[in-house]
Amino acid sequence: MxxxxxxxxxxxxxxxxxxxxxxxxxxxxxxxxxxxxxxxxxxxxxxxxxxxxxxxxxxxxxxxxxxxxxxxxxxxxxxxxxxxxxxxxxxxxxxxxxxxxxxxxxxxxxxxxxxxxxxxxxxxxxxxxxxxxxxxxxxxxxxxFSPKNISLNNGLMGMSAPLLINDYDNMQSIAHKSSGVRIYGSAGIQFISVIKGELIGYISHLKPWDIAAGKVMCDSLGITVTTIDGNALDMVSSETVLIATKIAHKEILDLVK
Amino acid sequence: MxxxxxxxxxxxxxxxxxxxxxxxxxxxxxxxxxxxxxxxxxxxxxxxxxxxxxxxxxxxxxxxxxxxxxxxxxxxxxxxxxxxxxxxxxxxxxxxxxxxxxxxxxxxxxxxxxxxxxxxxxxxxxxxxxxxxxxxxxxxxxxxFSPKNISLNNGLMGMSAPLLINDYDNMQSIAHKSSGVRIYGSAGIQFISVIKGELIGYISHLKPWDIAAGKVMCDSLGITVTTIDGNALDMVSSETVLIATKIAHKEILDLVK
CATH class of the missing domain: 3.30.540.10 (Fructose-1,6-Bisphosphatase, subunit A, domain 1)
Structure with missing residues (x-):
């Protein structure tokens, strides 16, 4: 390089x-x-x-x-x-x-x-x-700098409305356990909020161009970015993506499964 | 006066x-x-x-x-x-x-x-x-100045997460008919978005202090503020409040009933 x-x-x-x-x-x-x-x-x-x-x-x-x-x-x-x-x-x-x-x-x-x-x-x-x-x-x-590594019940979660309304992947329970849900309608704006530590995470069905830039920054800040099943992203597919502080990421995976 | x-x-x-x-x-x-x-x-x-x-x-x-x-x-x-x-x-x-x-x-x-x-x-x-x-x-x-008098299917709706998740007052159907849902977690910030015409409306369970300032401005701009049943607010009670452009307000009342 x-x-x-x-x-x-x-x-x-x-x-x-x-x-x-x-x-x-x-x-x-x-x-x-x-x-x-x-x-x-x-x-x-x-x-x-x-x-x-x-x-x-x-x-x-x-x-x-x-x-x-x-x-x-x-x-x-x-x-x-x-x-x-x-x-x-x-x-x-x-x-x-x-x-x-x-x-x-x-x-x-x-x-x-x-x-x-x-x-x-x-x-x-x-x-x-x-x-x-x-x-x-x-x-x-x-x-x-890296946001605090906060647990789900202490932080606000970004979500997309369709996931929340249809309760995909146990989304309503994740919302309930968090301090609250925020929906901004732009993956980029939601990523910014996670990077700044305003939100502890974000879950949405995303395309590669929704994820790519935010993931570079999350990786540097110790914020975990995977599929909603906890797998690595291949960056060429559409996926339901889970972005969260390390602790919250683990807690959310347990709720999804 | x-x-x-x-x-x-x-x-x-x-x-x-x-x-x-x-x-x-x-x-x-x-x-x-x-x-x-x-x-x-x-x-x-x-x-x-x-x-x-x-x-x-x-x-x-x-x-x-x-x-x-x-x-x-x-x-x-x-x-x-x-x-x-x-x-x-x-x-x-x-x-x-x-x-x-x-x-x-x-x-x-x-x-x-x-x-x-x-x-x-x-x-x-x-x-x-x-x-x-x-x-x-x-x-x-x-x-x-007054925002455009836009219909529900052409505008973004602000909502509170509990109303949406629990589908109170047919909220999920209202969300579905709109162009999308936005949840910011502050009545004041949601009111500002309606006043600026970014959102066509907002529905939430609110206290008098959540409503009072925004209502003064909505009244001046031709944005309708009532209870979710279409009644006038008494300004001393907690209510589920519907704020919307005139056209969307009527359409939402029909969905609630």
Whole structure:
């Protein structure tokens, strides 16, 4: 692993994300063009597409031999994590972007041979970039340290509404044992809350681009990220994902089984 | 109604809320002293108490003949809304205050003979004061206008987790018909989202101090606030409260019945 290359690339990516934010804000008060994908609650906009195209084009220049996995399909068809793999979520929380114009994120990560190397989650409206590199995590320029290793009954859990309503994997019991449930509607925003220690965990059915950036930072902060069965993520499949402080992670696995 | 008195009082209250914020921030990184009230999820801290005491003492000077209804009991025993009634929530979202140090509010309202005259919700960590007076609503100094009158299937609904999990009043069906559910854990923060048009509504079991300030602003913005049965609030009882845009309010009442 070439440390100099990673440092230089990191600077380029931070600049690239700032430019993508600018594009997003330029669009936000004009007409956003919304279409549905798989269901009426699964949205895509012209901004998701334009951001992803912009990110893919720039990453092709920054790291020409890499593969790129992007939510909107402008990247490559990625089936394995070998070599350099960039994972992009051009707008995470598109429903929030459309309805709230708040609480959405731009996410980006670099994995090399399956190992998370760089991770970025930008809370666009707060203009806060959460950023992982060389085992450290930053909120803009300020280092963030590991959150307390808190048990389930002492912490707030992030969840997705469908899991909670349908009580998949004993979700209501997990909610009940926790100090309370929070639902923000964006994996990126929920990851940020876990990274900052506001929530002790998060459970949701997620795609690789929802997980990739947050996982890099969680790994550095001692926050466990697995499937809801406690298995390692392969980073190319959709999974119900359990993110939690070590103690809570173990307690939740016991409740799921 | 003496307009000059209201204007002068408004300036004093804004100043008072800013001072209360300062007190809160002074405490936040020292040891917060937490106790439980009715259940392990119903918290009170030394900061709730100290803020309420401070607010009550100052309101006694600003408006000596008024009655004061405060969450922590430093005010009066208020059974009717006749005359001047101040309603105080010294920390709304105490669980968030304790666990997240984020997403909590200070709320204050003045009702005169049952009519909402002044309303204030301070998002403490964002330092944004939402503020209603003379039929107008402001975010700090910037006027906020009525959100779009959106139907349930086009908007995000705020809810409390217990109502959703237990499916009270057909809550899961309401969630399903909406564009999605958001749970923030603070009535004040949820009210702000409705006032800004990020959410089209909010349903929760609330006390007078959770409702009073937000209702003043909702009334000015054409957002309907009633009990979940569609009845007027008496402002001295605990109720399951339905706050929503006019169209969504009607649609939700049909689902509840």
């Amino acid at each position: 070439d440390e100099e290359w990673i440092k230089t690339t990191d600077k380029k990516i931070i600049n690239l994300i700032r430019l993508t934010r600018k594009n997003t804000l330029d669009y936000i008060n004009k007409d956003i063009n919304v279409s549905t994908k798989t269901t009426r609650k699964d949205l895509v906009t012209n901004v998701d597409k334009s951001n992803e195209q912009f990110l893919v084009n720039n990453i092709r220049e920054i790291d020409p031999k890499s593969k790129i996995l992007g939510e909107e399909g402008f990247g490559d068809n990625v089936n394995s994590m070998s070599g350099h793999v960039w994972i992009i979520d051009p707008i995470d929380g598109t429903m929030n972007f459309v309805k709230e114009k708040n609480h959405f994120a731009i996410m980006l990560a670099l994995y090399i041979d399956g190992k998370g190397i760089l991770g970025y989650i930008l809370d666009v409206m707060q203009n806060k970039l959460y950023h992982g590199i060389f085992g450290k995590v930053y909120e803009n320029d300020k280092e963030i | 003496d307009e000059e008195w209201i204007k002068t009082t408004d300036k004093k209250i804004i100043n008072l809320i800013r001072l209360t914020r300062k007190n809160t921030l002074d405490y936040i990184n020292k040891d917060i002293n937490v106790s439980t009230k009715t259940t392990r999820k119903d918290l009170v801290t030394n900061v709730d108490k100290s803020n309420e005491q401070f607010l009550v003492n100052n309101i006694r000077e600003i408006d000596p003949k008024s009655k004061i209804l405060g969450e922590e009991g430093f005010g009066d025993n208020v059974n009717s809304m006749s005359g001047h009634v101040w309603i105080i929530d010294p920390i709304d979202g105490t669980m968030n205050f304790v666990k997240e140090k984020n997403h909590f509010a200070i709320m204050l309202a003045l009702y005169i003979d049952g009519k909402g005259i002044l309303g204030y919700i301070l998002d403490v960590m964002q330092n944004k004061l939402y503020h209603g007076i003379f039929g107008k609503v402001y975010e700090n100094d910037k006027e906020i």
